[in-house]
Amino acid sequence: EPEVTQTPSHQVTQMGQEVILRCVPISNHLYFYWYRQILGQKVEFLVSFYNNEISEKSEIFDDQFSVERPDGSNFTLKIRSTKLEDSAMYFCASSLAVNTEAFFGQGTRLTVV
Amino acid sequence: KQEVTQIPAALSVPEGENLVLNCSFTDSAIYNLQWFRQDPGKGLTSLLLIQSSQREQTSGRLNASLDKSSGRSTLYIAASQPGDSATYLCAVRPSDSWGKFQFGAGTQVVVTP
Numbered sequence: 001e002p003e004v005t006q007t008p009s010h011q012v013t014q015m016g017q018e019v020i021l022r023c024v025p026i027s028n029h030l031y032f033y034w035y036r037q038i039l040g041q042k043v044e045f046l047v048s049f050y051n052n053e054i055s056e057k058s059e060i061f062d063d064q065f066s067v068e069r070p071d072g073s074n075f076t077l078k079i080r081s082t083k084l085e086d087s088a089m090y091f092c093a094s095s096l097a098v099n100t101e102a103f104f105g106q107g108t109r110l111t112v113v
Numbered sequence: 114k115q116e117v118t119q120i121p122a123a124l125s126v127p128e129g130e131n132l133v134l135n136c137s138f139t140d141s142a143i144y145n146l147q148w149f150r151q152d153p154g155k156g157l158t159s160l161l162l163i164q165s166s167q168r169e170q171t172s173g174r175l176n177a178s179l180d181k182s183s184g185r186s187t188l189y190i191a192a193s194q195p196g197d198s199a200t201y202l203c204a205v206r207p208s209d210s211w212g213k214f215q216f217g218a219g220t221q222v223v224v225t226p
Contacts, residue, residue, distance in 0.1 A: 006156075033212055042219075043157070043202065048212020056212050091156060098211035099144045099164065106156035 002026040006092050006105035013082055013112055021077045021108045023092030032075045033093040033102065034067065036060075043091065049075070082112045115140045115207055119217035127225050132190040134220045136203035141181045144206040148177055148188050151200045151219065160201075161188070165208070193224045 005024040013019050025032050034046040047067055048055040054067065066078045075094075079086055089109050095102040116139045126132060136146070145164045149157040161177045163170040163186065170177050174191040190197055200221045204214040 031212065033214075035214070043204070043214075043216040045213045045215075050212075056210060058213070089154075093157075099206075101159055101162040102147060102206075102214065103159055104149070104157035109154075 002103075004092055004094055004103050004105035006090075006108050008108060009106065010109045011111070013110070015084060015112055016081050019079050019082055019110065021079075021090050021092075021110070023075045023077070023105060024073055025075055025092065025094030026096075026103055027073070029094035029096050029103075031095045031098060032067075032069070033095075034077045035091045035093065035104075036088040037091065037107075038088045046077070046090075079110075082110075084112050086110060087112045115205060115215045117203060117205055117215045117217040119201075119203060119220050121220060122218065123221040123223075125223040125225065126193055128193060128195060130193055130224075132188075132193050132197065132222060132224075134188040134190075134201050134203075134222070136186040136188070136217055138184045138186075138205045138215070140207065141184055142208045143181065144208050144211060146177075146179055146186050146203060146205050147214070148175075148186075149202045149204065151202055153200075157202065193222075195224050195226050197224050198222055 007022045032049040037043045047057045064080045089107045091107045093102045093104045147162045148160040163179045176189045179186045200219040202219045204216045
């Protein structure tokens with residue numbers, strides 16, 4: 001069964017360092033998303049992406065964040081200068097269309113020390 | 114602003130009992146509502162998607178209902194098993210913001226043998 005794959009599963013980084021979280025969405029999907037979940041809190045929206053551009057972003061998604069689809073299979077989230085409060089589980093998701101089921105990856109646990 | 118609430122926050126039942134999980138949302142302008150399962154420290158597994166025009170959706174032992182006008186969805190899990198122990202999340206997709214799922218905080222379910 002097709003699935004969304006995220007790497008790495010866990011990343012520890014020092015405050016101020018850049019991190020890139022990687023995702024391989026389901027191959028025929030056209031809509032891509034990043035969400036995050038701080039420990040003990042709700043899953044929250046970061047950004048949606050369609051047709052090689054950002055469709056919508058939340059107030060969390062400031063200039064420190066960027067997304068890219070560098071080729072036909074990968075979708076990345078970059079945090080330029082990590083802060084302690086960026087520590088969270090980051091989820092990538094994809095869907096075929098805006099009104100179809102969204103499939104989430106297993107997440108990357110980011111720990112900023 | 115869309116608010117999604119899940120009650121109860123936690124639920125413990127003996128094996129074999131039926132589970133009833135509730136989700137309420139404040140804005141009825143939605144594309145659809147999706148139910149997910151989350152195991153501790155893991156990703157989100159999609160269970161059911163119910164479109165705004167539907168009243169009900171079924172998959173195996175799972176049945177989800179949607180009453181859009183009153184802003185409520187219920188997930189029923191028949192004949193619960195210990196393997197059903199997990200946190201169950203509902204998420205609504207607003208019709209004016211297709212990428213921005215709004216998640217509830219979840220219901221943590223424990224099924225005791």
